[in-house]
Structure formats: C-alpha cells, structure tokens
Amino acid sequence: MTTETSTSTGRVPLQRPYRPPRKRGTTSIWRRGLSGRATFVIGVASSATLVAVWHLLSATALVSPLLLPPPLRVAETFWQFLTAEYLGETLVGHTAASMTIVAGGWLLGGLVGLPLGILIGWSDRVRWLVFPLFQLLRPVPPLAWIPLAIVWLGIGDPARIFVVFLSAVVPWTINSMAAVSSVDPLLIRAARTLGAGDGSILRRVVIHTATPTLVAGARIALGNAWTTLIAAELLAASAGLGFVALNASQTLSSDILLVSMGIIGVLGALFSAILRGVGRAVAPWAKEA
C-alpha cells in the first residue's frame, strides 16, 4: 500500500512537494488584518495616486482647467484663501461660520435626541407615545423642512441651525434608542438582584453599557449634520463653506469650489475620527464596532 503510485486513485503522491495552506506572510494584502499604521499608509498612497492622476489629466490638457483646475493651483488658492478674504471672509472665517451652524444643530439634536432615544428604548410607555409620531416625521428629508424653516424662523442662522438639527436629531434618537434596547435584559435582572432600583439601573447599567453605541450615534448624527450643511447654507447665507461653494460655482471659480469641497471632506472625516477616539476613550472595554 504505497501511496506513491496510487495517483490513479485520486490520492496525492507523497513526493509532490507539500504546499502548506497560505499563511500570514503569503496572504494577499486584501485578506490580511492590517495594523493601523499600514492602513494609514495605504490610504495616503491611494489618495496620492488620485492626485497624481488628476495632475496628469490637467497637465496634458485632456480636461479644461476651467472644469478641473490642476491640483497645484487648487493648493495655491487654498494658501491665498487662508489669509485673503473671499466674499467678505477668509477661509478660516467661512469654516468657522459653517462649524457654528453644524455644532449648533448637532448639539441641539443631541440635547433632544439623546434623552428622547434613551427614554424610548427604556420605557414601553414612552415608546408607544412618541415612536409613531417620530416614525411619521422621520421620512421627511431635512431639506423639505427648509420652506417651513424660513416661514418660522426667517432667513438667518436659526433657520439653518434648525435644518441641521433636523438632520441630526433622527440618528441621535434612533441610535440612542437602539443602544438602550440592545442592552441584555439579563444584566438588568442581575442588577435588580444586586439591589439596584430603576434609576440606578438606567444610569449605572443601561446607559453605561450602551455608551459605545451612544457615541456611535453621535458620530452618525454629526456626519448627517455636516452633509446637510451645504443645503442649509443655500438659505441666503452670507458666510460658510457651502455658501462659498455655491458662489464659486456661479462664477466658474472651480479652484475655490474645490478648496471648499476639500475642506468639507477633510473636516467631516476629522470629526468622525475624533468621535471614534472619544468612543474608545470613554469605553475602553468595548470591542471596536
């Protein structure tokens, strides 16, 4: 019974060099778990490639600079724009104006959505009372509120904050609700047997356990708020990144348009990263979601 000659039976002859299953070192880079630093390097590389392609496209004049200005010119514009005023403000001023609105809408959203979501998740009664109404209002896009916002609040910052608020309050509420209702009921029972009352259970067990999901909700809400900003700044704004973008497109200043879009992108990603860090800091025990 030698295996060497038994290939006809379908068995693998022993002489054939043994190939171990792919191990870590040989696994394709897409299949491997990577360290944070490696993913960062990959991210930088892919972004750099994009810029290079962009540069080539405009350098070879395949695309009109009017439609897509070369990256260097955009960088230059960015530099000038940092100190020189455009539409009455420097870049810093416009960014600050936008951030004020986003922060206002997001924080108000949290002020309402966080406790509301927690209560809906915690108490059946509140859920019965509030949730149907919430479900009715939820599908209405924040932008559809703009006319009403103008009627109610006029065309100023309050109306813009209101629209951003609407876009943020929904994820604040929904995620807080999900965070609280996904807490294992067994933990609540255990807490009861350890002598905890309702208030104590809500604070010390439910909210404590739900913290990572609550922070994740805050992050999604901030993302929503930030993307709604541009729309909110269509409301006859006099400053802000969305306002800059809108004006730049009307005057065909595509370099300025790209600068404002870039800032919106970078800041959005930055906020998301910051809140991820906050999540890790307040709940070091949580496995990364």
Add this chain to the structure above:
Amino acid sequence: MTHSTANRTRGPVTGSPTTGNGHDPKLEIRGVTKNFVTRAGEVDALASCDLALEQGEFLTIVGPSGCGKSTLMMVAAGLDEASSGSILVDGEPAGGPGPQRSVVFQRFALFPSRTVADNICFGMQQARVPKPEQAERLEEQLTLMGLGKFRDSYPHELSGGMQQRVAIARSLVLRPEILLMDEPFGALDAQTRLLLQEELVRLRQVHRFTVLFITHSVEEAVYLADRVAVMTRRPGAIKTVIDVPGDAEWRSSDIETAMGHPEFTQLRQRVWKLVKEEIVAS
C-alpha cells in the same frame, strides 16, 4: 437504603411544611404555579411547587430540560411573579428581588462595562457600604475566588470559568443569606466545571449560606446537595426529594474520588432513574 426519602407529590401541601425542628424554614416555596400566555394560548410552566429549605441547607433541583426549573428559580428570586402561591423568607413574603437572595446566572450576567473589581463592588455601592469596608470585602473575595490578578480586567478578557467566579464573588460579597444558582456551571467546560463544583463546596464551609441550585447534571446535583429535588416534566412540579446522607464517606473526598464511590453511584443512579422516567414519558 440508609437514607430516607421525603416523597412530596403534586398538589398543594396542607399546612406549612415547616422543618423538623418547628421554626420557619429559611426559604420556602409554597404552592407556586406559573402560566404564560403565548400566541398559542396559555402554557402551564409550573404546576404547584412546594419546597422548604432550612437555614444553611444546600438543595439542588434536577429535572428534564424545559420542565420549568429556571422559571421556578426566577420566581424564587423575585424576578418573575408566580401565578399563584408564594415565596417566603424566614416565614415572611419575600417580595421583589434583592441582595438577600442573590442570584448566580448561567450566562454570568457580568456588567461588560465594568472591571472585575467594579462588578464585585456593584451591589455594595447600591447598598452604600462605606468605602473602606467595600475595599476590605472586595479584597476578601478576590483572594477567596483567586481573582487577584484580574481585578482590573474587563469581563470579556476572562475565560468562562473566571467570569463565573467573578459573578459568584459579586453575589457573595453581599453576604447573602440565600444564594440562588441557576445552572451556574452549565455554560462551562467539563474541567472548569469540576473545579468550580469543588470550590463551591469549599465556599460553603466558609459561609453557611442557604443554596437553591438548579442543574441538569445528576452528578452535580448529588455531589453538591444535602437534598436533591427531582422535578417532573412540564408543567413542572416537585416529584421527589431525596436526602443525601450528610455523613456519607464520599462527602469528605474530592469530586473524582467521590464519583467512584459505590454509595455515590447508587444514589446517582436512583436520581437518574427518576429523571429518566420524566424524559421518557414526555
């Protein structure tokens, strides 16, 4: 047969099943029934259950799966309400859940957001035990349960056996008079299970708490108990209560020796037969 058998059949007992020496039992389950309303209609989970545990007694309940053991435990803990009947502690209605009837759950139920030390201190914080005393009692439990190294670990960083040790410590630190254990070792591997069974025996020699312990393992039931209650199939009732002689030779030996002892084997077989009747009949 050297041991006597108290044979309690279905149906409410007449009068109060007080223990031999006349005083109130520590924990008494009196005529407890439970039915659930489900979509399929009403389901009887527990027919009338009666049990009385004396101070310091260790009573295990075995029964076929789905017989309502855990339901009975939840009612005993005050976490679930009985459809009829009552739970008495020292002869008084027990009321809602609380630290005097501490529960150890099969799934550990540790707070994932708290470290081992914080989990153990949770109940003491609720009871506003003074900080220095908390620290003292925490140390005592950490040493007793061999958890010293893990005081700052989070539950998810621990093995199942370690997690259950934390849960037991979290209960014991409150110095409960009654410990309710709902298949506490059911989620553990066989070796860990043996170790924890032995530790539980050791712990009982330190604190003389009264234990109601649910298990589906006949060996475990016999090894740990002063008395073993066998439950019927659903709707669960107490079928028989068997005394485990306190002076049995194997009681003083470790679990592997005990399990090989003829007297132990005999007892185990007897309990198993009773359980099997219920499984086969269902």
